[in-house]
Amino acid sequence: MPVPKHTSDIFELLSKGQFICSNSCKDSVRKLYIIVDENFDDLYDYFKSINLILERGDEYFMFTRLENKTDLERKLEAAFKWIDILDFFKTFDHSFGAGYRFTPSDILVKLSVDVDLKNKLEGLKKYATGKEKHAEILEKALDMLKKDHFIELENEITNSYKTLASFHYLERLILSINIPESVQNEIPE
Numbered sequence: 001m002p003v004p005k006h007t008s009d010i011f012e013l014l015s016k017g018q019f020i021c022s023n024s025c026k027d028s029v030r031k032l033y034i035i036v037d038e039n040f041d042d043l044y045d046y047f048k049s050i051n052l053i054l055e056r057g058d059e060y061f062m063f064t065r066l067e068n069k070t071d072l073e074r075k076l077e078a079a080f081k082w083i084d085i086l087d088f089f090k091t092f093d094h095s096f097g098a099g100y101r102f103t104p105s106d107i108l109v110k111l112s113v114d115v116d117l118k119n120k121l122e123g124l125k126k127y128a129t130g131k132e133k134h135a136e137i138l139e140k141a142l143d144m145l146k147k148d149h150f151i152e153l154e155n156e157i158t159n160s161y162k163t164l165a166s167f168h169y170l171e172r173l174i175l176s177i178n179i180p181e182s183v184q185n186e187i188p189e
Contacts (some may be wrong), residue, residue, distance in 0.1 A: 001170050002047045014063040018149045019166035022059040025152045036061045059165035081127055085141055086170050088120040100163040
């Protein structure tokens with residue numbers, strides 16, 4: 001089974017829990033996306049032999065593994081965090097998604113006129129320990145999105161960000177949650 005010469009670069013990124021996105025601002029990541037896309041089956045088999053599952057998303061690639069119960073609990077806590085963060089950004093703009101471009105100042109301006117958005121940002125305080133000001137809480141949320149490669153800083157001068165294709169992963173995470181009508185009334189707000 002032949003694997004491309006950039007397999008170590010692919011492993012280096014994906015093994016850290018990062019994504020390889022088709023719309024990355026980084027040329028090197030976009031090139032890796034093309035390599036993975038063209039060699040998906042060979043790479044899938046190669047990584048599966050070392051207990052890593054190469055997953056194809058909507059314009060992104062990632063690794064998954066079989067999880068034990070403690071890892072599953074940790075992942076559920078992370079999912080709650082991402083639900084809150086996604087809810088905040090979708091409240092800012094319903095079209096917020098892959099390819100969306102924005103600046104933190106755009107969000108801060110809207111905070112001054114949108115009470116719902118302000119309340120959702122206040123709810124993000126629990127993920128921004130020690131941060132009290134809206135700009136600090138927003139910066140922490142953006143840092144979390146950057147760290148996990150859902151957004152990239154596109155322009156340092158204007159401080160503008162681009163939402164990556166990996167953002168579809170968060171959206172699908174939320175959409176995959178199915179709450180039967182029989183228990184909907186039992187869930188506290």
